[in-house]
Amino acid sequence: MKLPKPRKRGDAYRIEIMLDGKRHSCTRDTARECEQWAALKLLELKSGKVQEDASVKQHYPFKQLFEKYYQEHGRYKKSKTWIYGQLKNFDQKFGGLAEMSIHDITPKHLTAWRNKRSTEVSPNTVLKELSLYSSIFSYAQKELFLIHDNPWMSISKPRKPKARNRRISDDEVNILLKAFGYTEDEQPVLPQHYVAWAFLFALETAMRRGEILSIKREHVFEKYVHLPMTKNGEERNVPLTKRARELLKLIPAENNKLVPQSENAFRLMWERTKNKVGLEDIHFHDTRHEAITRLVNQQKLPVEILAKMTGHKTIKVLVNTYYNPDVDDIADMLD
Structure with a gap:
């Protein structure tokens, strides 16, 4: 050579x-x-006898490390699409830090980046990104042995915001269905119909968007849906209400994948449509809050049974984050 x-x-x-x-x-x-x-x-x-020169540190750009991390680990994770999106926009997000050697990046650099990023996105987004980039440096430290310390561990994190308690009213449900051009109890045909159908199904089952989009015909049984893989890394059976079973009957029999859309296409259609009708404040994940609250108020499910349905390992998270009764609901329970 x-x-x-x-x-x-x-x-x-x-x-x-x-x-x-x-x-x-x-x-x-x-x-x-x-x-x-x-x-x-x-x-x-x-x-095969690589010995690093202790006196000279190899120039190893942050972006190069991220690319290696993605190839070795990131693309095999459930969040691979999000991680790839971070890598795709990496230069724009980090500027000069992207090409700086990981040996030269200090907590001071990262604190400045965190402060700038905090003016652009929500605290939850900053926290999520900090977790990813810290994992990348831990990979360099513990698996590649390129660095001795992880500088991300030396910066303070933004305070986690209070959990959302957004409920979804019947009027808002009707507005969204109209915006999607979908009528309840009709077979979905167009892509926007499937988004509306998934919205209604989420309100009945408390399932996450990704879980609904992953359902195949083989996962559907008479009284429950089987999820082979969920967010916490385990499988789960989700029991179905009568209304949820009726919604499933509306899906064409030839659909192997119940909702024939990619996650990105689904997300874009959801975001554009809700914004168009002035419901920007509603997140699809709010259906999980709403469904859990309804299951307690209307179906009278005890929280320990509800946790089996929703996949929560910690009852505290289920009660404090997802169960959002208003004061009238609590007063009705007392009576």
């Missing part, structure tokens, strides 16, 4: 070599020293 020529960078020289798709580089005072390092590095790599 012919060695590349060193490139002058200020008062020093830098050389890069590629082997098996992996980039290695170093900076030295002279071109000759760079060539000597490259020859030794290639020898070490080819012989």
Whole structure:
């Protein structure tokens, strides 16, 4: 393999070599020293006896680390679509930090990024992104042995906002159905009809959007739907109300996948339609809050049984986050 020529960078020289798709580089005072390092590095790599030069840290851009993390781990995770979206917009989101070496990134850099990001998105989004990027650096620390410390662990996180308690009224349900051009008890035909159908099904079952979109014909039984994989990594059987069973009968028999849409297409249609009718404040996940509250108020399900249906491992999360009765509901229970 012919060695590349060193490139002058200020008062020093830098050389890069590629082997098996992996980039290695170093900076030295002279071109000759760079060539000597490259020859030794290639020898070490080819012989399988890689020994890092403790005095010189390899230039390893943050983005390059993210790309490797995605190939090795991210694309196998349930959240792979979201992770890929983060990688796709990485340069825009991080600017100069994207190409900065992970050895040079400090908590001060990350704190400045966190503060800027907090002016652009919600605290929940910042927290979610911090968790991902911290995992990427932990991967570099504990699996690649490239760094000794994770700088993301040294910055404070935004305070987690109070859990949403948004209820969905019957009037809002009717407005959304009209916006989707769907009438209850009719077979869905168009893509927007399936979004409306999934909205109604979520209100009956407390299932998440991703869970509904994953249902195949083989998962549907007489009184329940089987979910082979859920958010917490386990399978779950979701019992069906009479109304939920009626909704399932509306899906054409030839549909192997009950809702024949990708998650992204479904999300975009949901967002655009609700915004169009002035219901920007409603999130699809609010159907889970609404369904759980209805199941307690109307079906009188005890929380320990409800937790089996919704997949909550912690009753505290179910009660404090998802069960949202108003004061009138509680007064009615007392009577």
